[in-house]
Amino acid sequence: MSTTRKTFKTCIRHFTWSWHTVVMGTGAVAGLVSRFHFGQGSEAIKILTLLFFFLNLFFFVAITAATIARYYMFPKLWQAMLQHPTQSLFIGAFPMGAATLINTALAINQNYDFSGTKFLYALWAFWWLDCSVSLFTAVGMIFVMMTKHQHSLNQMSALWLLPVVTLIVASSTGGLLATALAHHPTCASLTTAVSFNLLIMGLSLALMIITVYLMRLVVHGPLDTSVIFSSFIILGPLGQGGFSMLINAQNIGRIPLPPPFSPAVIQTVCLCAAWTLWSIALVWLCIALCSVGSVVREQRIPFTIAYWGTIFPNGVFALLTVELGEVLESPTLHYLGAIFSGELRFIFGAF
Template sequence: MSLPAQPPTLLSHRRKNIRSCIRHFTWSWHTIVMGTGSIGSLLAHFHFHQPGSRALEIATLIFFFLDLLFFVLVCGATIARYYMFPELWPAVLRHPTQSLFIGTFPIGAATLISNALAVHQSYGFAGSGFVYALWVLWWVDTVVCFLTTVGTLVVTKETYSLDSISPTWLIPTATLVVGSSTGSLLATALIPVNVRYAAVGAATSFAMLLMGLPLCFMVITLYLMRLIVHGPLDLNLILSSFIVLGPLGQGGYSILINSQNVAALRLVPSLSPEAIQAVCFCLAWALWSMSFIWLCIALASVYSVVRHRRLLFSLAYWGLIFPNGVFALFTVELGVFLDNAALNYLGAVFSVLVFLLWAFVFAKTIPNVWDTTLFDSPCATKLDEGEF
């Protein structure tokens, strides 16, 4: 009598060699830079701490250099991938979803610039010329943000249907919003040093925000229609539901910072700083309210899917950290702006939860990197199978 066939298990997975890992290295790895950078920002702006706290200073510096290390490693692997396998570049551009993740590169770079500025301002890291160096790097990142947003929308030739819409479409347009947030922080730092540069930075960041945020609203509207008509996303995309929090939270944060910059800059008499701040606060409060309801929608969507099927660990988990992190940072800044105790405590709770989420995802990533299961590129697989 023959034995029944055994079901396939994960033990059958074969480890990839270094060359194969590089070939299957995707743009999604930049979400690690984004997520780690958001933790650094939360530490730098944590509300409840003693001034000059040595423990918080050390933690902030650790996450800054850890984020810098991740950025160098991920960029190095990305460059090596397209140098060794140049045929993958057009394949990525033609892919309907992988091309969207190119925007994670300028977002991660903008987050790293923000953290470098926070470390410089709070702990005197590097000299006074460091701000100008970050200013130049921000302009480079701004150009990349524009090219990513416009290029991704133009190059992608895939035919889409309503049920294929997901929040990953927000990534290219969100680059402008995140870049705007970094520009507003740099403008704040430049006000006491160079008012002219600060004014240019504030105006540019406002313009980027007004370009990127409406585009994000259009995509969010399409995604809401998809939810109403077709219900929650499939299991492999369900964690992307939280991406909506990214542009909403980062946009509101940028509005608050820029409104404070306006009050410190010299404007023409017809522009009242008080009126601009009032309008900006109303917009920021609307974005925070929208972020909160989308957080509830994302949680409900994930629960409705994972209660029936098991969700295996993947790089998609790293996509949870940045959107929730910027929402927590937005809550912290709103509490400081209003001097409101409830928002201060809520921001602190959100910050702690995001840090715990980062620790969980980081701990799960290490063994999956070791056994190479995270190195999986749909583009490389399709090329190997001759589908492109």
């Protein structure tokens, strides 16, 4: 059977925002490598961190360039994309992918003394830009969904979460930056305060959408084959939200609080909240696996870009497991984190 080779212009025309999930997935693996409990400080961890960072940077530059080229060459596609109820939701993948780059670059800066303080402040500036894009994406896409899209409960999917998860991802990046900016209390406290605000906004919206999604599953059953892998997206806000809770709680002591508030109490509350989110994510992981299993028994699932959408949410769930193990000093969670991380690296290698 002969196939027609597509031209470069045709490829650019059909290039969608969903390709930015490749950056998200690669960034999630890079983050896991840099914070992996076993072998910290070893040469192997350093090489893998640098390898995934430059691979992710290449993906980010190439995919962003293709996205810009698409709307430069075909400007009318912008409005058509915004009116599409699925493609438009993937705009949120852009700031989330950028945030993973900041995370890994920060780890390289802090762990391997790369480029010094000036590079750290450059990353801080990029984070403010990412926060602005994330907030604009979250609020803007909710408004677009309200005014330009037609929705029904049976057509709802976990993709609705993509625009609002951007706020949670930005909050975790802010927590990591606040830790690195400990030598500058004003910058650290400002970053922590903004990160907590982003976390609360993003997590509250995400929990509302997850509740509606559960109702959709109970009333109408598992999703269609084309979007079945979006079931794993639920792990994204839960895993990233718990990780952000733990990271930002460690910086709460840098914020001047009035006497009634105790940093120790706030840290304890955040730990309990992170543990709760981890437990909820564990349940949703089982639901997602059962949903995919029920569809696989009925029909074959074709290989598409949707597979990449499973890497980031599973990655941040593994990251939360690893961080809980560090905070609680639990060997069990250390091994669980290693198992989840190893499983994710196996999936990444399969792609």
